[in-house]
Amino acid sequence: MPEVRLNVVTGDWVIIATERAKRPEDFSHKKEKKEVPQYVETCPFCPGNENQTPDETFRINDGHGNWMVRSVPNKFSALSPGGEIIKSKIDFKQYISGVGLHEVIIETPEHNKTTALLPPSHIEKVLFAYKDRQLAFYNDERVEHVIIFKNHGAGAGTSLEHPHSQIVGTPVFPGQVMMRLGEAIRNYYYVNFGECLYCAYLHGEIKDRERIVCENDSFVAFVPYAALSPFHLWIFPKTHNACFALVNEKEISDLAFILKDVLLRLYIGLENPDFNYAVRSLSPRGADSKYFHWYIAIVPRVTQAAGFELGTGMFINTAMPEKSAEFLRNIDTQS
Amino acid sequence: MPEVRLNVVTGDWVIIATERAKRPEDFSHKKEKKEVPQYVETCPFCPGNENQTPDETFRINDGHGNWMVRSVPNKFSALSPGGEIIKSKIDFKQYISGVGLHEVIIETPEHNKTTALLPPSHIEKVLFAYKDRQLAFYNDERVEHVIIFKNHGAGAGTSLEHPHSQIVGTPVFPGQVMMRLGEAIRNYYYVNFGECLYCAYLHGEIKDRERIVCENDSFVAFVPYAALSPFHLWIFPKTHNACFALVNEKEISDLAFILKDVLLRLYIGLENPDFNYAVRSLSPRGADSKYFHWYIAIVPRVTQAAGFELGTGMFINTAMPEKSAEFLRNIDTQS
Numbered sequence: 001m002p003e004v005r006l007n008v009v010t011g012d013w014v015i016i017a018t019e020r021a022k023r024p025e026d027f028s029h030k031k032e033k034k035e036v037p038q039y040v041e042t043c044p045f046c047p048g049n050e051n052q053t054p055d056e057t058f059r060i061n062d063g064h065g066n067w068m069v070r071s072v073p074n075k076f077s078a079l080s081p082g083g084e085i086i087k088s089k090i091d092f093k094q095y096i097s098g099v100g101l102h103e104v105i106i107e108t109p110e111h112n113k114t115t116a117l118l119p120p121s122h123i124e125k126v127l128f129a130y131k132d133r134q135l136a137f138y139n140d141e142r143v144e145h146v147i148i149f150k151n152h153g154a155g156a157g158t159s160l161e162h163p164h165s166q167i168v169g170t171p172v173f174p175g176q177v178m179m180r181l182g183e184a185i186r187n188y189y190y191v192n193f194g195e196c197l198y199c200a201y202l203h204g205e206i207k208d209r210e211r212i213v214c215e216n217d218s219f220v221a222f223v224p225y226a227a228l229s230p231f232h233l234w235i236f237p238k239t240h241n242a243c244f245a246l247v248n249e250k251e252i253s254d255l256a257f258i259l260k261d262v263l264l265r266l267y268i269g270l271e272n273p274d275f276n277y278a279v280r281s282l283s284p285r286g287a288d289s290k291y292f293h294w295y296i297a298i299v300p301r302v303t304q305a306a307g308f309e310l311g312t313g314m315f316i317n318t319a320m321p322e323k324s325a326e327f328l329r330n331i332d333t334q335s
Numbered sequence: 336m337p338e339v340r341l342n343v344v345t346g347d348w349v350i351i352a353t354e355r356a357k358r359p360e361d362f363s364h365k366k367e368k369k370e371v372p373q374y375v376e377t378c379p380f381c382p383g384n385e386n387q388t389p390d391e392t393f394r395i396n397d398g399h400g401n402w403m404v405r406s407v408p409n410k411f412s413a414l415s416p417g418g419e420i421i422k423s424k425i426d427f428k429q430y431i432s433g434v435g436l437h438e439v440i441i442e443t444p445e446h447n448k449t450t451a452l453l454p455p456s457h458i459e460k461v462l463f464a465y466k467d468r469q470l471a472f473y474n475d476e477r478v479e480h481v482i483i484f485k486n487h488g489a490g491a492g493t494s495l496e497h498p499h500s501q502i503v504g505t506p507v508f509p510g511q512v513m514m515r516l517g518e519a520i521r522n523y524y525y526v527n528f529g530e531c532l533y534c535a536y537l538h539g540e541i542k543d544r545e546r547i548v549c550e551n552d553s554f555v556a557f558v559p560y561a562a563l564s565p566f567h568l569w570i571f572p573k574t575h576n577a578c579f580a581l582v583n584e585k586e587i588s589d590l591a592f593i594l595k596d597v598l599l600r601l602y603i604g605l606e607n608p609d610f611n612y613a614v615r616s617l618s619p620r621g622a623d624s625k626y627f628h629w630y631i632a633i634v635p636r637v638t639q640a641a642g643f644e645l646g647t648g649m650f651i652n653t654a655m656p657e658k659s660a661e662f663l664r665n666i667d668t669q670s
């Protein structure tokens with residue numbers, strides 16, 4: 001019998017279609033193995049081509065004059081960095097000028113060093129870039145919301161192979177995030193007696209243990225009870241905090257370890273799958289800090305949303321979350 | 336300057352990224368043209384293989400003993416048709432047994448007759464099947480919500496080439512639909528002084544005209560002002576009605592014409608793109624009939640959602656809705 005599970009954090013029902021369930025290893029892409037070179041002459045993100053990107057906004061050097069991580073405005077920005085906010089409403093046509101910020105964070109000079117293969121000490125630098133840019137974006141008063149995300153592989157919507165993340169600051173607060181915040185506030189007061197919904201949920205997942213993939217002092221990585229798709233993963237900070245950019249140095253270090261660990265498990269277990277991740281966070285300005293809890297959502301693109309998802313917003317997950325978690329937990333990342 | 340537009344019906348903001356905009360014809364798939372045969376011996380939906388599907392629940396014959404349209408339970412059902420609703424909540428783990436209905440509507444005996452190429456008189460039969468099955472599904476008291484949808488092409492999540500739609504009855508009311516209904520009720524009372532939000536919005540689109548693709552007595556097909564993606568289309572009935580299955584014969588006939596017209600424009604203009612469509616509707620039981628308005632949403636899969644969409648629920652549309660509509664309006668469907 002399939003189960004329809006509720007995600008208490010998002011309010012979404014998910015069909016866990018156990019009758020159609022596949023074994024975890026069936027989701028492996030088994031792509032043709034392609035040797036990716038360390039350097040590509042025509043890649044705008046490879047060293048030597050720095051003049052092909054707009055002017056750098058952030059960089060971390062290695063101490064020998066070479067950059068390790070850099071951030072640059074996106075050449076094909078979705079939003080315009082210059083200009084003023086103009087709001088207009090004529091009948092039903094309501095819009096705001098597309099003013100906003102959009103940068104690309106180039107994670108490493110090496111073209112073939114996907115995040116799963118970078119040492120944690122290097123991933124820390126990437127996370128410092130996330131933090132710096134998120135704070136800088138929120139300092140722009142035209143920016144209402146900032147999202148940090150990564151698209152890995154053609155199936156996840158990127159055409160650029162060189163490891164990179166993106167950060168976008170929008171002049172509007174997304175409706176979906178607003179809805180999540182509303183749920184979180186309601187739960188804070190009416191369900192959890194003054195406890196953050198995410199904290200309460202995390203305590204439940206930690207108590208259950210069976211969906212946890214790995215854990216360290218500051219973070220827990222798990223397949224949520226109502227995961228939307230096979231190997232859908234959440235990384236939650238154990239300390240309540242609504243804004244990613246407020247993490248301290250110890251947390252950055254712990255996050256680098258757990259992010260690498262999780263991505264390496266996917267890399268080995270599913271043979272370098274295409275994936276997206278997003279850092280869900282509110283602003284450091286702090287008004288909503290009691291209710292919301294920042295986290296990272298990782299979605300390997302091993303199945304496809306179709307008409308059912310389009311028409312209902314619900315998902316059909318063809319893998320048991322407990323089995324997905326067990327599979328990832330048992331990957332040997334040391335050999 | 337890009338525009339960030341609000342969809343007043345869904346409450347979603349969409350970035351219309353005009354700086355990155357492509358010409359409408361750039362979205363054409365330009366797939367390798369493959370001759371699809373009229374009959375495939377191994378196809379479970381082709382005539383002669385009726386015994387490969389579970390027992391038929393609905394059929395329309397041609398008057399010579401041959402079926403034109405048939406509906407059968409999905410062999411790989413996402414939900415279990417037998418069994419009782421069991422609800423459980425232990426800590427944060429809330430679920431309901433995966434009881435529900437899931438059928439496949441085989442639209443034509445001819446393997447290669449995609450909906451765009453069927454005559455309207457045949458599409459009427461498909462729509463009668465939709466209507467019959469939707470009513471039958473809602474007659475099952477375990478069913479809370481029914482969604483009808485179509486996945487066309489591998490990029491839209493189907494592996495079966497033979498033209499078919501699907502209908503699913505879920506034992507839960509989807510959170511996203513609940514949110515939409517909430518918005519619609521709020522607007523009905525507080526914004527529109529007793530007018531359905533969808534009716535008010537449709538009147539606006541009709542007055543503007545520039546995003547309308549085609550129209551007949553009962554329906555309007557248009558690219559919404561805040562379209563989520565290039566060629567995202569809505570077909571709205573002009574008469575207020577919350578439930579698809581309550582359409583009358585004239586409306587079925589008009590819907591068959593406009594659906595064929597729209598799908599043929601996509602077929603010609605974008606060279607048979609992969610697409611999904613969904614019939615968004617509430618139950619005929621009618622409690623919410625004043626607020627909600629059924630409609631069809633069509634999404635050609637010409638671009639890909641990625642980390643930005645995952646993290647915010649917002650979309651970036653790289654085509655101007657007005658230009659998408661103009662392109663489709665100008666397709667010659669007669670030659």
